[in-house]
Amino acid sequence: MDTFYLLIIIAGLVSLLYLYLRPRKNSSATVGIPPGPKPLPLIGNLLDLTAKELWVKATSLSQTYGPVVQLSVLHPSLSVSMPLIFLSSPEVCFDLLDKKGGIYSDKPKLVMAGELCGCDNMVAFTSYGAQSKRQRRLMGLAFSKESIGAYKGLIERETAGFLTGLISAYSSYSSSPMIVLVSVIYACPLSRLSEAYPSTVHDQFLDMAEDCVDILSNKIASGGGVWLVDIFPWLKKAPKSLESLSLLSFLPKSRAWKAKMIEFVESPFEWVKAEMKKGTHKSSFCSMLLDNSETVVSSSAHGHSKPKSDIPVELLSSWATSAPVTNKPAPSAENYAQFEFDLKWTANSMYAASGDTTIATVMHYFLAILEDTDKGGEVVRKARKELDMVTGLNDDDSPSVIKPRLPSLSDRFIDVEVSDGQNGSMKLKKPRFPYVEAIMSEVWRWGVVVPLNLPHRLTQDDVYTPAPSSSNPNPSPMLLRKGSLIFGNIWSIMRSNDLFGNDVDDFKPERYLLSPHEEKVLYESYNHPEYDAIRREKKRRDPRTYVFGFGRRQCPGQNLVESSVWLLMATLLSTVDVHRPCVEGKVVREKIDFNNSVFRTPDLFGIDIKPRSQKALEAIMLAGEGDDLES
Numbered sequence: 001m002d003t004f005y006l007l008i009i010i011a012g013l014v015s016l017l018y019l020y021l022r023p024r025k026n027s028s029a030t031v032g033i034p035p036g037p038k039p040l041p042l043i044g045n046l047l048d049l050t051a052k053e054l055w056v057k058a059t060s061l062s063q064t065y066g067p068v069v070q071l072s073v074l075h076p077s078l079s080v081s082m083p084l085i086f087l088s089s090p091e092v093c094f095d096l097l098d099k100k101g102g103i104y105s106d107k108p109k110l111v112m113a114g115e116l117c118g119c120d121n122m123v124a125f126t127s128y129g130a131q132s133k134r135q136r137r138l139m140g141l142a143f144s145k146e147s148i149g150a151y152k153g154l155i156e157r158e159t160a161g162f163l164t165g166l167i168s169a170y171s172s173y174s175s176s177p178m179i180v181l182v183s184v185i186y187a188c189p190l191s192r193l194s195e196a197y198p199s200t201v202h203d204q205f206l207d208m209a210e211d212c213v214d215i216l217s218n219k220i221a222s223g224g225g226v227w228l229v230d231i232f233p234w235l236k237k238a239p240k241s242l243e244s245l246s247l248l249s250f251l252p253k254s255r256a257w258k259a260k261m262i263e264f265v266e267s268p269f270e271w272v273k274a275e276m277k278k279g280t281h282k283s284s285f286c287s288m289l290l291d292n293s294e295t296v297v298s299s300s301a302h303g304h305s306k307p308k309s310d311i312p313v314e315l316l317s318s319w320a321t322s323a324p325v326t327n328k329p330a331p332s333a334e335n336y337a338q339f340e341f342d343l344k345w346t347a348n349s350m351y352a353a354s355g356d357t358t359i360a361t362v363m364h365y366f367l368a369i370l371e372d373t374d375k376g377g378e379v380v381r382k383a384r385k386e387l388d389m390v391t392g393l394n395d396d397d398s399p400s401v402i403k404p405r406l407p408s409l410s411d412r413f414i415d416v417e418v419s420d421g422q423n424g425s426m427k428l429k430k431p432r433f434p435y436v437e438a439i440m441s442e443v444w445r446w447g448v449v450v451p452l453n454l455p456h457r458l459t460q461d462d463v464y465t466p467a468p469s470s471s472n473p474n475p476s477p478m479l480l481r482k483g484s485l486i487f488g489n490i491w492s493i494m495r496s497n498d499l500f501g502n503d504v505d506d507f508k509p510e511r512y513l514l515s516p517h518e519e520k521v522l523y524e525s526y527n528h529p530e531y532d533a534i535r536r537e538k539k540r541r542d543p544r545t546y547v548f549g550f551g552r553r554q555c556p557g558q559n560l561v562e563s564s565v566w567l568l569m570a571t572l573l574s575t576v577d578v579h580r581p582c583v584e585g586k587v588v589r590e591k592i593d594f595n596n597s598v599f600r601t602p603d604l605f606g607i608d609i610k611p612r613s614q615k616a617l618e619a620i621m622l623a624g625e626g627d628d629l630e631s
């Protein structure tokens with residue numbers, strides 16, 4: 001072992017010993033810390049922290065210790081220790097992350113991911129404050145329920161393209177569900193629609209994006225994203241001459257990764273600006289906001305305020321300040337630079353945050369359908385019974401009444417008018433395919449894409465007493481320490497017997513189907529005495545209430561995925577059969593592992609996909625326009 005390495009270890013141990021022997025200040029002597037396994041001297045609960053599927057461990061700890069469990073990185077008596085607090089019931093998640101959002105919405109300050117690798121301006125890493133609010137407002141503009149309709153055509157085109165790629169062997173890049181999202185954000189340098197641009201531009205951005213998402217989720221965030229330098233920040237100042245030591249190998253790595261991340265932020269954004277200058281751009285999240293912000297900025301100088309898109313000027317001007325939209329001054333020319341800065345980081349964050357989540361969701365869908373196929377294909381059969389009525393894609397031997405086509409987003413809901421039993425009424429959207437909706441809900445629940453949420457950081461000491469329960473009728477108050485990382489254990493909520501019954505490990509869409517009575521109450525009379533109770537219970541048992549996180553950091557991409565994932569699932573259910581692969585006549589049944597420590601992404605597995613029928617193949621090809629039927 002070389003001398004520097006040894007010195008660092010000795011210095012570290014001496015300082016730990018000093019800090020260990022020096023008691024930390026406790027702001028409340030009478031209130032205990034949250035329960036959990038006993039921390040060991042110095043290392044605390046490090047041995048309890050598994051890198052793989054920590055959510056399973058956290059769930060089993062909650063069965064022993066209750067819905068608030070604390071593990072400590074290093075012994076809690078050390079001032080450098082870091083408490084990790086796992087919240088495992090809906091009630092405690094809402095009590096803390098939502099109702100006390102003012103102090104539970106910050107993000108951990110990770111030296112490696114943030115300062116050294118240059119990710120500190122990505123939305124998921126930004127401290128809670130003016131910048132995170134501005135960035136989230138930008139996303140709110142683009143992905144509010146009202147704005148999503150604007151992407152309808154794009155989502156439909158790209159979904160058809162995805163299907164064509166999936167059943168053809170020729171195209172690898174067009175067969176990623178992320179393409180839909182990238183199109184929305186940058187208008188296509190990475191997508192099928194970019195065929196109009198030179199392939200070098202396309203290849204360059206695509207390679208860069210894949211490389212950076214891989215660096216972010218599999219390198220920077222591997223092992224939960226906490227590096228030695230996050231615990232001992234002084235390591236970042238080690239002299240360059242010592243970087244060949246393995247202990248300090250993170251330093252050259254971080255420089256290389258930072259350069260790539262910065263390029264990933266800058267170049268697609270600069271590309272959009274250059275296209276706009278030439279007048280050759282297509283509408284996207286970036287171009288739409290750039291276009292309109294200029295109008296807003298110049299309108300404040302020249303006294304006109306006609307926006308170039310349908311987005312109201314008051315909303316566009318709201319990016320500049322973090323107060324509510326009303327009574328807001330239009331952004332001045334001086335803060336235009338800040339606007340661009342926020343916009344390019346927001347665009348990049350959306351791409352970075354959507355990759356793993358969307359791919360994992362689609363993989364969970366395929367895993368569920370494989371299990372269904374093993375059991376005889378009842379789930380797919382029930383879904384097709386609903387969808388075929390609208391798409392005309394029933395099996396080849398039965399003639400269609402309607403011209404066969406893929407499902408579209410406009411098929412999803414029927415407008416109904418609900419009477420209050422007197423003179424009033426209310427317009428509601430009623431799902432046209434309740435079983436397909438139930439499949440989507442079950443994919444969210446069964447798969448649990450982000451099982452421990454993304455960590456929030458508590459910004460001040462907080463005393464909390466959970467509500468009494470049958471297992472703990474007299475809960476004691478507990479002190480949650482400032483600086484603790486708070487994990488909403490979405491996995492444990494999605495496996496709760498209280499919410500979902502005893503068969504929580506099974507994929508069972510039926511658990512969401514409304515009874516005829518509930519359906520009648522919800523869609524025929526909102527004045528019914530049971531209306532509120534039925535709605536509340538439906539929401540309580542809806543996985544969407546939990547899987548997109550909590551409070552002020554809740555996922556801003558939810559409305560977008562709700563549309564894009566629904567269409568993808570409806571289209572896959574309508575058109576393709578999915579089987580386990582067969583090698584030399586034997587069905588391959590793979591053991592599925594989940595090795596990513598942040599996202600519950602299955603390791604790669606094989607599937608055999610083919611069009612359900614000639615009719616389905618033709619509908620896919622027709623929608624994919626121009627794609628070669630032969631391939």
Ligand code: HEM
Binds near residue numbers: 550
């Ligand atoms: C496919 C399904 C997706 C799931 C299950 C999902 C889930 C989540 C969760 C659990 C969080 C953490 C929320 C919290 O801290 O309380 C989150 C944050 C975030 N998501 Fe998603 N997400 C998905 C897709 C997307 C998409 C498509 C986008 C962008 C277009 C997106 C953008 C973001 C961003 C920017 C954040 C950070 C928000 C912040 O820290 O303020 N997500 N997401």
